[in-house]
Amino acid sequence: MGGETALVTLSRASIGVMSCNPAIGGLGKGHLVREIDALDGVMGRVADRAGIQFRLLNRSKGPAVQGPRAQADRKIYLTEMQRMLAQTEHLTIIEGEAADFRMDGSKVTGIVFACGRELAARSVILTTGTFLRGVIHIGDVSRPGGRMGDPPSLRLAERIDSFALPLGRLKTGTPPRLNGKTINWSLLQEQPPDEDPVMFSFMSSHPSVRQVSCGITHTNSRTHDIIRDNLSRSAMYGGHIEGIGPRYCPSIEDKVVRFGEKTSHQIFLEPESLSDSVIYPNGISTSLPPDVQEAYVRSIVGLERAEILQPGYAIEYDYVDPRALDARLAVREVPGLFLAGQINGTTGYEEAAAQGLVAGLNAALYARDEEPALFNRTDSYIGVMVDDLTTRGVTEPYRMFTSRAEFRLSLRADNADQRLTPRGIELGCVGPERQRIFDSKMDRLNSARNRLETARYTPRDLSGVGISVAQDGTRRNGMQVLAFPDVQVESLIPLDADYRNIDPETAAQLKRDATYASYIARQARDVEMLRRDEGVAIPPGFDYEQIAGLSNELKAKLSKARPETIARAARIDGMTPAALALILVCLRRSERTRSA
Numbered sequence: 001m002g003g004e005t006a007l008v009t010l011s012r013a014s015i016g017v018m019s020c021n022p023a024i025g026g027l028g029k030g031h032l033v034r035e036i037d038a039l040d041g042v043m044g045r046v047a048d049r050a051g052i053q054f055r056l057l058n059r060s061k062g063p064a065v066q067g068p069r070a071q072a073d074r075k076i077y078l079t080e081m082q083r084m085l086a087q088t089e090h091l092t093i094i095e096g097e098a099a100d101f102r103m104d105g106s107k108v109t110g111i112v113f114a115c116g117r118e119l120a121a122r123s124v125i126l127t128t129g130t131f132l133r134g135v136i137h138i139g140d141v142s143r144p145g146g147r148m149g150d151p152p153s154l155r156l157a158e159r160i161d162s163f164a165l166p167l168g169r170l171k172t173g174t175p176p177r178l179n180g181k182t183i184n185w186s187l188l189q190e191q192p193p194d195e196d197p198v199m200f201s202f203m204s205s206h207p208s209v210r211q212v213s214c215g216i217t218h219t220n221s222r223t224h225d226i227i228r229d230n231l232s233r234s235a236m237y238g239g240h241i242e243g244i245g246p247r248y249c250p251s252i253e254d255k256v257v258r259f260g261e262k263t264s265h266q267i268f269l270e271p272e273s274l275s276d277s278v279i280y281p282n283g284i285s286t287s288l289p290p291d292v293q294e295a296y297v298r299s300i301v302g303l304e305r306a307e308i309l310q311p312g313y314a315i316e317y318d319y320v321d322p323r324a325l326d327a328r329l330a331v332r333e334v335p336g337l338f339l340a341g342q343i344n345g346t347t348g349y350e351e352a353a354a355q356g357l358v359a360g361l362n363a364a365l366y367a368r369d370e371e372p373a374l375f376n377r378t379d380s381y382i383g384v385m386v387d388d389l390t391t392r393g394v395t396e397p398y399r400m401f402t403s404r405a406e407f408r409l410s411l412r413a414d415n416a417d418q419r420l421t422p423r424g425i426e427l428g429c430v431g432p433e434r435q436r437i438f439d440s441k442m443d444r445l446n447s448a449r450n451r452l453e454t455a456r457y458t459p460r461d462l463s464g465v466g467i468s469v470a471q472d473g474t475r476r477n478g479m480q481v482l483a484f485p486d487v488q489v490e491s492l493i494p495l496d497a498d499y500r501n502i503d504p505e506t507a508a509q510l511k512r513d514a515t516y517a518s519y520i521a522r523q524a525r526d527v528e529m530l531r532r533d534e535g536v537a538i539p540p541g542f543d544y545e546q547i548a549g550l551s552n553e554l555k556a557k558l559s560k561a562r563p564e565t566i567a568r569a570a571r572i573d574g575m576t577p578a579a580l581a582l583i584l585v586c587l588r589r590s591e592r593t594r595s596a
Contacts, residue, residue: 022072024070034200044200049076054197109121130172138313139234139235139289176281182307202434218264233292294308323392329390451496478496540564
């Protein structure tokens, strides 16, 4: 967008380090990566270049709930990410510890390094991840750290305290890393990569490196007995951790305690790189002591002689209640400061990257005194996440799922570019190469769609080429016929030879669009109703205490959340239609008073 930017990091060499499982995407998360890519973010392209196993999750279900996922080579990912950043114009990478903010009254005007040097900026985005007062736990041993081998950020935490922002404590964890050479792969079930891999980026067509299989094994009753017998030595169950962990990615201790009736839990043995033998055993994250980790790992089929290269551990860290932010991911009470990533209570690379995109766009626009770039629930998973965070807050690390999106039939991974790339072009964040590829795609898609929509076929026409249809005399256009379950573009070639000229990618997209057309038409009406509500703005200083009939509980929640619109107010826990009606009446009365 032309803004002069600086990326401040403790170590330039650690940029692109995948600190946990070197995998990108999944259900909901894959949608976020596609949306980041549609707006010309680099995560999808880097993941495609580093992917060593691509799998489309929920392949047997509809496109709306399918999620692209890739196991990445962590070394290639780091190299490719650093290469892309080195080629990025207007970006300066600075090594150093950002220890404080440069302040002008309550406004942030840059950062102060630990050495005392200052860096001026119109806006600052804070992305501390797990480093804000981070503590690493392995059994009953705890030490400060943001991740293994890195120091925590303490002075910055003190500055955040001075802003009186609402803080909480969360935790996340990792499993022990294993030496793949000491695993008996012959005893394990193989999980091969997809034969027709689905890429993340709309600019990628195929994997760049060799594809590999993962292994699958399971815990057993002996594994569970070892864990139960040592629960008191776990950092979590020994009382050393106060933070709340991710419900959808629990530690092995949590699984054994919470699902006591289960005799086994699945473990995916995922290679971390093509150039070494490190294996990530997905499913057994832990904060037990190293000797217990070794005992339970070696109780698992195929891992009887497994060597632990690095023990698993838990990290506990501070986060800021995201209800202190507005939809730009800007701190309401601290002008010039934006927050993104795990500091906002989320988990995962994908959620962090999507927030970084939102905060980055808005920090640039703020620096130029321009209108913000806002995303909403009707146009993107990014909008769903930002709305969830800033309206509802978090009680555990937030993870994106397709079930969080009310309009997921229209917010599919396959159409992320159609939804968001025009917006990115308008904002100025999409480069010329992506714009050229997108324009070419849309020309082909619109031309083919127009041909299909203008064609008209009788039931006799369709029956004549083997398409089963009711003999009701109704003429149907090509897109309506394409919506039939067993009909593809190729099925229509006997009716119009020009359909041969439609390329496979365009044909597949037309089929998906046709399949969902009737559902999306119904959803569009719901979207329009929501947008009408989105249009009713609530002034920043609106006094909820003045509303007679509104419960004290809702007054307190509204005063804390400060929703910018009626639609966002509607999603606050405990909100009722009657309460919304009271707020609307008060807003309109205030508006009439101002007009008079």
